[in-house]
Amino acid sequence: MSNYVIGKVIGVFGDSIDIALDNYLNDSGVPENMIININTEQGPEPILIGQPGTFLKIQISNGMLLCMVSGIKMKDTTNNSTDSISVDLPNRILTLVPFGTINENNIFEKGSDVLPTINNYVYAVSSKTINTIYSNFSEGNFTLGKLSLMPQQDALINLDSFLSRHGAILGQTGSGKSWTVASFLQKIANLKQSTVVLLDLHGEYKNAFGDYADYIDASSLELPYWLMNCEELLDLMVDKNENAAPNQTALFKTLLQQSKQNHPENQELAIPKINVDTPVYFDFNEILNKFRRLDTEMVEGSRGPKKGDFNGQFSRLLTRIDSKLNDVRYNLIFKPQIYNTSASMSDLFKKILGEEEIPKKIVIIDMSPIPFDVRTSVISLLLRCFFDFCYWYKKINEESYPLAIFCDEAHLYLNEYDSSSKSARLSAERIAKEGRKYGASLTIISQRPREVSATILSQCNTFLCLRITNPDDQSYVKRLLPDSLASITTMFSSLRRGECILLGDSVIMPTRIKIDKPNPTPDSEDTSFYKKWNMPHEEIDIPSVLDAWRKQKA
Template sequence: MENRASEGLPLGIIVGEARPHLFVFLAWRNVRVGEYVAVEAQEGRSLGLVEESVVTSRLMDPDVVKSFQSAVEAKEVASKNPRDKAYSASVKVVGLLDELKKGRVLVPSLPPEPGSAVFEASEGELLSVFSVVGKEWTRVGCILRQPRVQASVNLNKVAARHLAILAATGSGKSNLLALLAKRTSEAYGTMVIFDYQGEYATLKLDRLVHVQAKLNPRLLEAERFADLLDMRENAERQRGVLRRAFTQEVREAKGFWDALHGELDLIANDGKADSQERRVARRVSEIVDRARMRKGEVIDPDIGDPLDQLKANHINVLNMLELSERQAAVAMDYFMEEILEDRKKARRYGLEGKAEGRVRFQSPVIIAMEEAHTFLPADEETDAKRIASKIAREGRKFGVSLIVVSQRPSRLHQDVLSQMGSLAIMRITQPKDQKYIVESSELASEKLIEYLPSLNVGEAVLLGQWVTLPMMVKIEQVPEKLMGMDIDAVGEWLRDKEAVEGNLEDTSELMGRKW
């Protein structure tokens, strides 16, 4: 039976109701989700992706088998009855093979006939479909369980139509982003990664720069400055006093902090102001001092334009590990807005032939956001969400795209997720997250999403405009990325123990010497 495929014999037969894009077949063996099959139909040979696989046994039916002993007996009988087990599979038709070989996706308009034979797609057929060529195509791994069939994605679509990488913690999402950064670097592209948790601190690639996120308060609106100082959102009196003190003269002053404190002191010592306002002004001064002490390297009025920290045609890892959640949101909002405005200028000046020297980014920019559900939440309006939604809607016209990375899709703003033209979905176990993906994106089917808990680390379902057709892929490992692995707590404790014991031995030796 194992030689059936090599002999050109069918894997199974279509049964029941068939549609142009969907059919069910019964097979002689268990069929894996993610396998590709082929079927002859009226319009030609079609390629299909197995989205669901089921095995049933009449003799082992729980309505019949009511005890352990009866299960043992039923198993014995079933093992001798080749007709007992039924292997069925649901298949999504992805296109006519002849068209797919030409790089075109054309789903047949007529369904295959029930009773039609279903075959395993040969390695040659898969190679002819997936071995796409062109400068915009880049390798990300291999087709799942087909190690000789390369899986490629269209980097142009990532740079124009946005991408969401959705996966549970530890499933390999940061490795995939690192791989895309590597491929972008090889293409001389520009990417900005907002690294909120230090995942990419050890990433080493050609044309990569690590940048400590800094913001110049002179360039911010008063409300953003208040957020940067970690002032409570509902502290209306404090924010009001800061707005009064944050004058144009303060913004332009050579000694920014002294000028700001000077304005706050004027309010605190104003005999005409009520006592509460004077107390609030003194409290705001304390908040400013605390922020300078804790985040002095981040809040820098002397750095000029923060965008100058970034390099075109490089991978820019923007380190935000030192920032609070609110401060990181301010930084993301600022950088995204400024990058979009710069690309708008590039487009305008480019049409006039005047872009040289007048813009920072003369070619498209990919912005990647880790922990996207934190900064683009479903249930809260934020500045970062506002500008991200704008980029999701308008960015492709100006050459700015988003890669949003999240392990909790159900907490991610639905409008942003629905704008993603491509998806990479890895292992996700939460039913709420699975349901949210189906509701938010027309790219994902329920049957395929139900399989996500079965994916192993580094395996992904790729959907949308960046792939020729839906595929399950084993993602290539990026050796240049060292972070993201679980901490070896026991190993670190044992090193501490060795260090302590070594110090004790040194101390004992010194005490035992005769001077």
């Protein structure tokens, strides 16, 4: 371990520590250029002192306290006192955030039950020490890139902690989120096997993973109505503010139960008890026809025909359903052509899990071709199906099925404040709260973290934060972090593109990382107006653009 003394402690505040740098003298202290050389087995190693994000250690009674530099300042050393006594004031002060203890055996442990006191010595930290700490913590050799301030050091993370306890990739537009996601998943794809589902909102990742991935156009992916549970179906059909809503709900549940139980195919499945949530095929039109009959039913009365008990009770419900049935955008839900039997459910899950004849490690579901109001229903159903599959897989196999779901642009459909996002948000919140027990992982990707469900983000134990300059978003992320890490959020606005600060359970200590460049890169590059507008004019094929727009197909 390095024993190069650079200064002393001058203030301890619980969640931060102030130190004063000593002037350079032989083999201690820090020169004016802030660069020191420490002796290692490989020879002298230059280290820049005071750079926010770098590490130092402080002598304490049970070893060394490892800290990160979060700030540096100069103080005026002029003594304006009228007394004749001369006071030597510190002029270079660093603020540190403590993270853990390095014991006498050079083993790192998060946290500390002892803090330093005034005049405790502060030491430089060698790259070998940092490498040992990262290597001992990470599971395997999974790395996202290099440490920004120690480019020779791999940024090793514990992948199990990132995925099993959920994570968030946050950053403003242009900060490198797509770059980071592509690089992250390309590294996962290098493992012997994986099951990753990426909800791609803008069609950016189609060509980013080569043969490792299966690409699914969501507009051609059938997610049939009979996969929905009773509550999801009622949300599509019933307006709960309507006076007839209780009758509509009660009758629908009765008819749904009967339709599922009486269907010939389902009777051959040997299911002991089929209920309204059992994922088996039923004839939706059969139920609607019964609603229509009851809605117009006339019965014999003492003075001739009169309206039946439910006459007129379902008119609005039928109007709402008919509007969706007549909307071609909902065909993938209400008019399935492929998955229209209970037996076909197996083929559907093989497709969305990448478990077809040639298994794929990543499944990209491109949501860009489908409209927003349909998109929310599709995502809700996908997330709920993924959770239920993992739940029942563990029940019968007594081990988890590791499934990682990456939600791109999550603020658009897991929104805390948008009522139209409710169904998708509730499905994601269930995974966030219970998924860890069954191997279902959720990774949130967003440029507007304060709009994402607070319940989901509160369950994320790792935050990969790229550049965030918006003060409101910075403040929101700051509230998600422990008080001891709050000061680190001040670095968010100075991060380069593709550079992040990783905080949480998957990394031994907060780490500033330069993400490895993905190869190939996603289709998310900014348009170069200058370059494009300096090229000769080319005639635009406007009719082909309009034709694709009308057909909703490129």
